[in-house]
Amino acid sequence: DAMVIQNPRYQVTQFGKPVTLSCSQTLNHNVMYWYQQKSSQAPKLLFHYYDKDFNNEADTPDNFQSRRPNTSFCFLDIRSPGLGDAAMYLCATSRGSWPKDTQYFGPGTRLTVL
Amino acid sequence: KNEVEQSPQNLTAQEGEFITINCSYSVGISALHWLQQHPGGGIVSLFMLSSGKKKHGRLIATINIQEKHSSLHITASHPRDSAVYICAAPSSNTDKLIFGTGTRLQVFP
Numbered sequence: 001d002a003m004v005i006q007n008p009r010y011q012v013t014q015f016g017k018p019v020t021l022s023c024s025q026t027l028n029h030n031v032m033y034w035y036q037q038k039s040s041q042a043p044k045l046l047f048h049y050y051d052k053d054f055n056n057e058a059d060t061p062d063n064f065q066s067r068r069p070n071t072s073f074c075f076l077d078i079r080s081p082g083l084g085d086a087a088m089y090l091c092a093t094s095r096g097s098w099p100k101d102t103q104y105f106g107p108g109t110r111l112t113v114l
Numbered sequence: 115k116n117e118v119e120q121s122p123q124n125l126t127a128q129e130g131e132f133i134t135i136n137c138s139y140s141v142g143i144s145a146l147h148w149l150q151q152h153p154g155g156g157i158v159s160l161f162m163l164s165s166g167k168k169k170h171g172r173l174i175a176t177i178n179i180q181e182k183h184s185s186l187h188i189t190a191s192h193p194r195d196s197a198v199y200i201c202a203a204p205s206s207n208t209d210k211l212i213f214g215t216g217t218r219l220q221v222f223p
Contacts (some may be wrong), residue, residue, distance in 0.1 A: 037155070042200065042213035057210075088155045102147070102162045103211065108155035 003027050004106035006091050012112045013081050021076040021109045023091030029104070031097060032074040034066060035090040043090055049074060050097065086113045117141050118203050120214035127221050133188040135217045137201035140182065147202040147211070148175050148186050157200075160186070191221045
């Protein structure tokens with residue numbers, strides 16, 4: 001059974017048109033992460049939530065926002081997508097903070113910006 | 115210089131061959147992750163290890179904390195093992211996970 005679910009798997013949006021990516025988990029984990037991965041590159045952490053505490057990476061553009069309305073769900077909002085935002089977006093969860101706990105990854109959402 | 119480095123970057127093998135992928139890190143860590151990413155994107159956590167060796171099926175991971183080196187071995191490789199294998203370690207001063215550059219493995223029948 002899928003433990004970290006991402007929807008949609010593929011998302012196409014237009015330049016400047018807001019888009020929301022969704023992540024849900026059945027693990028009841030405290031921590032949820034959002035990563036951006038561009039072609040042939042390592043995943044790059046955008047932000048993470050420890051419970052309701054939001055932790056933004058210093059180099060994450062303001063264009064990227066996140067919401068975690070409850071333990072199970074976390075959303076990534078891209079307010080005005082640019083061509084450079086086309087990437088795979090990966091959600092992950094862990095029971096506690098790394099490095100004590102394994103991160104469980106979702107299947108990813110591939111975003112295309114036209 | 116990346117804090118986590120992998121070698122080789124690309125690896126091709128014939129089905130049945132023994133595969134070794136290496137990971138060296140410069141940060142002081144208490145545990146290291148090996149991850150597998152198939153074409154299409156999803157990442158699967160293979161191992162998290164802090165010492166010695168772990169085995170799961172045909173996969174074996176070893177780590178030497180003193181030498182700051184880890185290896186992932188695949189025995190009797192199969193075309194379905196074709197994927198990118200990534201090692202990841204925590205940053206020395208934050209909780210952030212630092213990813214290696216990945217090793218792209220292709221196993222041919």
